[in-house]
Amino acid sequence: MKRSNFLLSIAAIPITAGLSPISNSLNKFIINNERSKTPMSKFELPSLPYAYDALEPYIDKLTMEIHHDKHHAAYVANFNKALEGTAAEGKTFEEIFKNVSKYPVAVKNNGGGVYNHSMFWTVMKKNGGGAPTGVVADAIKSSFGSFDDFKTAFNTAATTRFGSGWAWLIVNGGKLSIISTPNQDNPLMDNAETKGTPILLLDVWEHAYYLKYQNRRPEYVANFWNVVNWDEVNKRFSAAK
Ligand code: MN
Helix, strand or coil, X not given: CCHHHHHHHHHCCCCCCCCCCHHHHHHHHHHXXXXXXXXXXXXXXXXCCCCCCCCCCCCCHHXXXXXXXXXXXXXXXXXXXXXXXXXXXXXXXXXXXXXXXXXXXXXXXXXXXXHHHHHHHHCXXXXXXXXXXXXXXXXXXXXXXXXXXXXXXXHHHHHHCCCCEEEEEEEECCEEEEEEEXXXXXXXXXXXXXXXXXXXXXXXXXXXXXXXXXXXXXXXHHHHXXXXXXXXXXXXXXXXX
């Protein structure tokens, strides 16, 4: 995205009392966009919070363009279509996911596709990565022993997920866990084996890495640690505790 378009998209966000710095208001917008919506309004495709090439060389520009503009956009369109005329129409993600088994399967598949990707863009950034910081660094150490042990466990979840799905770091009752889900399922859904509030996630569908890495999913997963936005993970951890 061109910088000028990015700023325009920020300017288009309705400003409400209490939102001050631009970066904070953008962040709140993204979180609010995941968690709530105006009743009966359509879900929208959030803008990528950085340029398409911001995650190079670890995640390439063309993959980001197709992933956001085609895959994510299609989930948004198909989710809105799937909701029409169902009891899920007008509800928030959370309300939909906690009863998702009651709705047509297209609501689960496309709703997960919208929510998961909207969150995925925010947990990465240009010049990200490195060791975790803040409260989440302490929680990772006490739950997994060390950052390296944590990465090994997360990488195993991501590389051993058979077929398409996601790897997650979730919080439940203040406790961190690593899980994986198939397809576009997520840990907020009523059918999830382990439920919790997600604070970090990695897309392991082939569309997320195949152009650059082909069949080398482990290499893509290893490189993810170079783009993680730990500030965002900390924010989500603090909000979830
Ligand atoms: Mn994807």
